[in-house]
Amino acid sequence: MSAITHHIPDAMLAAYAAGNLPHAFAVVVASHVSLCEQCRVALEAHQAVGGAVLEEIAAVAVSSSLKNDILAQLDAPFRPEPVYERNGIYPGPVIEALKGRAPRWKKLGMGVRQDILTADTNGSVRLLYIPPGQAVPDHSHSGLELTLVLQGSFSDETGRFGVGDLEIADEDLEHTPIADDGEACICLAATDARLRFRALVPRLLQPLFQI
């Protein structure tokens, strides 16, 4: 596996640490951090800033009973949070978004397949399967799109993206990502708006394909 060269921008990591990224993007950021040492420690640095803010914030006295209420609950039974482990090419946060199931690929044409993990008005997260040499359907963005490579690689006007690399595309970028030769390219893609496919799929069909 070649080294990751496309990382999460600092402001996005800060917003993620502060919990202020749209859910769809947070899935991608959490997945990239699972694969990338550099962004993991950068995230830890942002958490340290958050910790400093917490320590320096004006304290507000708590009610007198709170401490004893909490101490009394220390032995109470509780349900541990589920832990989602990496499975093959899929990092833990993707397994969580898949709810532990295997991807259910739906054909999009030209050998391209997708599995929509979540989609609502705030955006969507999906897995994309692109055969070698095949282009991701030509599209423009109405919002921001994050694409994380999980297997294989793709190239577009801005460079080459291998496993772990994250591409961030905004409204201004009209790009044509093409899967490189070799293994099929599998990506995790998130948008904070619905994608508008310019030519291939008429807008009327968008709700049908959910793309």
Add this chain to the structure above:
Amino acid sequence: MSQSNIEISEQTQWMIAVRDNRDRAAFAALFDFFAPRLKGFMMRSGLSAHQAEEIVQDVMLTIWRKAAMFDPHRAQVSAWIYQIARNRQIDIARKERRPMPEELKEEPGTEADASQILGLEQEAGRLKQALTKLKPEQREMIEKAYLGELTHQEISAQTGLPLGTIKSRIRLGLERLRHELKDLKQ
């Protein structure tokens, strides 16, 4: 960790005592320090005193229950608690679990490395100093960003982040992580 234990901050010692010995007195000490700050933190982000205390309770219980995940070589106590606090706030507000990266598990029985822990604490001290030295409006921006009041577009438009401090913190973290991963691979 023996002699150098004295130099490690009280907070870290309390947290390690909670983690390793389920020490209730140490937990109470953590409560005394963090609960009023957590309440202030929650109220700054617009919660009522009552709602804030509910989340404080939730966060403190999570600290107790997830103590095994605390690794002083990688996180300052306040940083660890900050992330728990933001997660709880978001989980409750959005009623869905916030996506989190895979946890790196420390090998059981890993020898504590006091110099690494101290290094992180010194970094954290520098960070806090940098914060207090900021102009009031810059500091307000930082607080807003880390309270989750700014979008990433708004954060990237800000230049007031103490980036130099973050960079050396990143370097320190990277050294440790590479060291840990090397141990894991052996």
